[in-house]
Amino acid sequence: MDNFTSKAQLRLEQVNLFTKLKGNQQGYPILQDISFEVFSGECIAIVGPSGAGKTSLLRLINRLSEPTNGKIYLENQEYRQIPVIQLRQLVTLVLQDSKLLGMTVQQALAYPLVLRGLPKQTIQQRVNYWIEQLHIPSDWLGRTDVQLSAGQRQLVAIARALVIQPKMLLLDEPTSALDIGTASHVMQVLTQVSQTHQTTILMANHQLDLAQMFCTRLLHLQQGRLLADQTASKIDWAKLKDILIRAEAQAAEEWG
Numbered sequence: 001m002d003n004f005t006s007k008a009q010l011r012l013e014q015v016n017l018f019t020k021l022k023g024n025q026q027g028y029p030i031l032q033d034i035s036f037e038v039f040s041g042e043c044i045a046i047v048g049p050s051g052a053g054k055t056s057l058l059r060l061i062n063r064l065s066e067p068t069n070g071k072i073y074l075e076n077q078e079y080r081q082i083p084v085i086q087l088r089q090l091v092t093l094v095l096q097d098s099k100l101l102g103m104t105v106q107q108a109l110a111y112p113l114v115l116r117g118l119p120k121q122t123i124q125q126r127v128n129y130w131i132e133q134l135h136i137p138s139d140w141l142g143r144t145d146v147q148l149s150a151g152q153r154q155l156v157a158i159a160r161a162l163v164i165q166p167k168m169l170l171l172d173e174p175t176s177a178l179d180i181g182t183a184s185h186v187m188q189v190l191t192q193v194s195q196t197h198q199t200t201i202l203m204a205n206h207q208l209d210l211a212q213m214f215c216t217r218l219l220h221l222q223q224g225r226l227l228a229d230q231t232a233s234k235i236d237w238a239k240l241k242d243i244l245i246r247a248e249a250q251a252a253e254e255w256g
């Protein structure tokens with residue numbers, strides 16, 4: 001497989017992730033035998049009940065954790081050969097509860113671009129553009145974490161990721177605290193971003209109606225395994241909703 005080249009932007013090959021016990025002993029499986037390819041500009045929704053492994057998968061792709069075995073490639077380059085800083089400039093993750101680390105919204109949006117050494121005027125233009133696109137009101141700009149609601153923090157975290165203009169954007173339940181109108185608008189903005197900039201987007205999302213608005217493809221995880229990998233146009237959404245509701249109920253029962 002080492003000489004295999006693929007047109008995929010991202011490739012996971014038989015990835016397994018196990019918890020670690022004391023002395024680096026292998027614990028229980030979190031992800032098992034995950035293989036798929038992602039192509040530039042795809043919008044992928046990752047669905048599955050609580051505990052299915054959605055966050056764990058996104059963390060692996062952002063290299064916040066390493067597979068126990070199996071390999072991940074970005075444009076045919078194995079992850080471990082890519083410097084982490086370089087990888088994270090190309091592949092950006094928005095976590096479920098992102099923090100502004102003591103900065104104001106304005107500072108937090110500009111900061112990743114300041115780190116990249118961009119001219120002040122370019123930074124300002126880019127920040128203003130995304131503030132406008134995401135309808136972030138100007139009176140939030142001077143606020144810090146504690147002065148923002150969970151939903152407002154989510155919107156700012158999405159803007160901060162878009163400002164970077166990554167090749168691949170990973171979003172973990174990015175709209176869980178947003179009202180439906182704002183969440184739908186975010187989905188429209190993301191769709192536009194992927195269409196105009198060929199940005200690849202992978203999004204874990206419990207809200208199937210929103211996933212349906214946005215995705216071109218869907219990965220369905222259950223108990224750490226990839227149950228289905230489907231093109232959006234071929235999905236029976238009503239049936240999928242039913243399956244997910246039952247799986248959620250079962251997961252809730254198992255977790256007591």
Ligand SMILES: Nc1ncnc2c1ncn2[C@@H]1O[C@H](COP(=O)(O)OP(=O)(O)OP(=O)(O)O)[C@@H](O)[C@H]1O
Nearest residue numbers: 019020030048049050051052053054055056057204
């Ligand atoms: N660091 C860790 N150590 C031990 N177990 C972990 C760790 N991280 C995740 N897990 C376990 O791995 C499984 C998958 O968790 P994960 O957070 O990836 O699921 P999820 O699908 O994102 O769930 P949710 O929808 O609730 O966010 C769960 O059983 C979880 O308890």
